[in-house]
Amino acid sequence: MHPQPSSPAIFLDRDGTLHRDTGYLIRFEDFEPLPGVEEALLLMRDQGFRLFIASNQSGIARGFFPMEAVLDLNQKIQEYFKSKGIDIEEVAICPHHPEGTVEIYSRECDCRKPNPGMLLDLAKRHNLDLEHSYMVGDHPRDAKAGMAAGATGVLIHANSAGSLDKHTRLKEFPSILEFARSLRGAHAYHAHA
Numbered sequence: 583m584h585p586q587p588s589s590p591a592i593f594l595d596r597d598g599t600l601h602r603d604t605g606y607l608i609r610f611e612d613f614e615p616l617p618g619v620e621e622a623l624l625l626m627r628d629q630g631f632r633l634f635i636a637s638n639q640s641g642i643a644r645g646f647f648p649m650e651a652v653l654d655l656n657q658k659i660q661e662y663f664k665s666k667g668i669d670i671e672e673v674a675i676c677p678h679h680p681e682g683t684v685e686i687y688s689r690e691c692d693c694r695k696p697n698p699g700m701l702l703d704l705a706k707r708h709n710l711d712l713e714h715s716y717m718v719g720d721h722p723r724d725a726k727a728g729m730a731a732g733a734t735g736v737l738i739h740a741n742s743a744g745s746l747d748k749h750t751r752l753k754e755f756p757s758i759l760e761f762a763r764s765l766r767g768a769h770a771y772h773a774h775a
């Protein structure tokens with residue numbers, strides 16, 4: 583048993599959810615937050631959710647960029663949001679792809695979304711309450727990873743509207759801001775100052 587009660591979290595996809603998806607983003611100079619993202623993350627924070635990023639980065643397995651470059655970019659993204667008052671506690675990445683070119687990363691894994699490995703690992707290490715948590719992304723595999731972890735999956739955009747079967751643990755919203763607004767008063771948790 584954990585001595586502390588577990589906390590609800592929101593797991594965020596990175597590319598195409600927090601920033602414009604340029605395809606294998608690697609330079610912070612090319613990082614362009616999407617409209618409404620900062621307001622959305624502040625609302626989530628104010629509703630008592632802890633924030634994490636869970637990102638497939640198959641560009642590592644494909645040999646497009648080294649792990650270190652992704653870790654460096656992710657740190658700069660965390661610092662960017664920190665400067666806006668938003669604490670993203672950790673950025674989890676999956677570096678794998680079954681058809682990669684870099685041998686050590688070229689395999690099936692439990693962490694590449696739609697698999698729930700990144701979320702389960704974060705939940706274990708950070709004492710998170712998956713039942714009351716969300717995984718938000720612009721691709722069905724993000725929502726599926728959330729559902730597979732026992733959280734609620736949230737699909738943003740019309741990217742793939744109607745492609746997911748109706749499921750009680752699946753929500754769809756036209757924007758991350760509208761999702762964040764829907765959280766107000768919608769759950770039993772309150773932020774503890």
Ligand SMILES: [Mg+2]
Binds near residue numbers: 595597598599719720
């Ligand atoms: Mg995405």
Ligand SMILES: [Zn+2]
Binds near residue numbers: 693
């Ligand atoms: Zn993986």
